[in-house]
Amino acid sequence: MSRRKAFLAGFSAFALLALTGCWDRVEIDKRGFVVGVAIDKAKGGQNKDRSRSPGSLISGTFQFIVPAGLKSSSGSSGRDSNAGRSYFNIGVEESSVAALTAKTAARTSRSPYYEHLKLILISEDIARDDSKFSDALDFFLRGKEMRRDMHVLIAAGKAREILNVRPYNENYPVAYLESTIANTMKTNYMLKSSRLGDIHEHLLRDQSFTIQLVRKRGDGIALTGAALFDGTEHRLIGELNGETTQGLNFLTGQIKGGVIETAYKNTAITAELERAVRKIKLTGGDGRRMKFTIAVEAEGTMVKSVKNLDLNDPAVFRGIERQFEDEIRRVAGKTLQTLQHKYKKDVIGLNRFLYQNHYRAWKRVAPDWERGANLFAAADIEVTVRMNIRRIGDINESERG
Template identity: 65%
Template sequence: MRNKGIRIVAIASLLSFGLTGCWDRVEINKRGFVVGVALDQTRQQESQEKDTIPGTNMRGTFQFVVPAGLKTSSGGTGQGAAAGRGYFNLGVVESSMAALTAMLAARTSRSPYYEHLKLIIISKDIARDDSKFSDVLDFFLRGKEMRRDMHVLIAENEASDVLNVKPLNENYPISYIESTITNVGNTNYMLHASRLGDIHECLLRKNSFTIQNVRMTQGAIMLTGAALFDGNEHRMLGELNGENTQGLNFLTDQVKGGIVETAYKDKSIAFEIIRASRKIKLVNNDNGKLKFAVTINTEGTFVKSAKDVDLNDPAVFNTMEKRFETEIVRVANITLKTLQQTYKKDAMGLGMYLFENHYRTWKKVEPDWEQGRQLFAEAEIEVSAHVKIRRIGDIDESERG
């Protein structure tokens, strides 16, 4: 009987462990749902208030959604939570991401909850500081509530200003920004969305990479351009303008649509891309100087014509396609010049192409690809383009002479 009693007690003890699975549970009405975070370098006044040297601290602005406010903002007349407002921003100043979160918990009635975090906005000052940028990424990569598919943006000015944009067609700013980020099918001047998980992989492989830029203009956001990062030093090196970003999208096979414009008879003509693809071929690696051939193929619709242009004339049609091909090659070469001569960083992924397709060659050149002899900067890259206009729109001429 005694042994039987001992067994019962032991089994009961083991079963009791299963009852502790929710020991850290927090009721949903006690959570503060953080959907966006903006990080800036501290200003002079903020540093004086914290009794620190300017630039040693970070200012974090956190956007919380208010579920009750989201309901009333859709047409209801309820009271409470910011009088129907669906969100609010809360700013704190501290020396690290962990400290910012701890201070945030002391400033809000609901514990910060990051599982619904969608967007991280980082100022250029933070991005250029390798220690602060690494601290930011480390915090969001290690957190148990974090998701690797959240998006990252680099703000040209104050990151917190972006969280204050007025969401004219959305319930709160982060929702508006998130919707805009994915509009790459309508423009090729905008970089594809930068995911936290993809950035982490680039850092682990020590690959240079780009992150979407964001800036405020006339009360609205603008997402053209990109921030260029060094995969070895883990910091921002510089910026690519809209034209550089367009060229980079062609070179990295990230064009999902958008317009290509050029001139014909001193008039502007435009081509809307429906499909685009890019192929890379290693031509030779004689004497350690690699040569690549990059081919860009596009198909689409003629959307803007010049006066007195007969689109039914095959010769004219062929000339138009050649003009667009020349324009694509031009913007791609401008981007290559920026990457190879100005920054000497392989943001177009040639190193990854060698790793995946010519591994033996890659192992030989890897130590000197961006460092040492800087073989990427010395590589010869020949770009060609092929444009096929499938449609000319619903009319064949817009004016008569």
């Protein structure tokens, strides 16, 4: 074969390979950009065609953004009129999330496209059903367009209602939710963002875990509290309120900001937290009753103090720090009481700590840690706290008595 023929044959083979890369291309103006998905149990209940797909129906609500409307809406709710809308929702019912997507594609001129999907909302009814919860996550974990860093939220009530809230200061509800999720620098009554990839790791390890909990409040939302999941059954078993979620954040070292409030000499005082770290130490145990110390060290700034209080007096200053330490110890203890005796689930990471640092001890207790003898519930856990007030604010006193 001549060199020219060999070159042409090679070039043709290369061209064929290159062309195959565009076989499934869809132009960007033909895509329907899905930014949020809400999964609920369907109003219709059971699937009538049980021979085709047995089981109960689920409801899916898909939030699509309208790129042209993002420019013209200028922060409006997007629901005032069809003109200039920045988003729209489509709700369908089917037996699986994959079928929901297919049915949605039949109701919109642009096929659903998930590479810009920002969050998944799952109702508490779905989350309490281990098969429905796992099936919903499975679709998003396997999809080639999905990203593992998308947010997952559990909705108290109907998930679809969250996608219909009024988006204060944002163009569409999902943007409002996404911005609120990031406010852990200002409040410690909510969990850090629950990401799909992190939840997947918990499921693979059969570890109990928590997910951010969202509630509808009037036209808006509230993100305080946490949804608690059983690591073996992979389903929702309970909820933590704002205070016990605050305690959980101290126990897991996830404090990024927010405030801590207590009283000194019968008057309220408040500190703005800048950070808090925690260290776990195994202090004893015979294989049936493990003993741990969780040391919490926090620091912050005084933002409210007692009238006529001399913050330059070392004794007074240390007394205030002790009050904050007692308060942190109290909320952490309340959280431990809830986790050990009400739910018997380790979501503070003691099991993982043993696996990483005391493997032989972990091998002995792992089968009975949350099951059987439930050694987590029987564990002796001491919480020590050190609070450091680094600054007293910009003034020494606000008024004289």
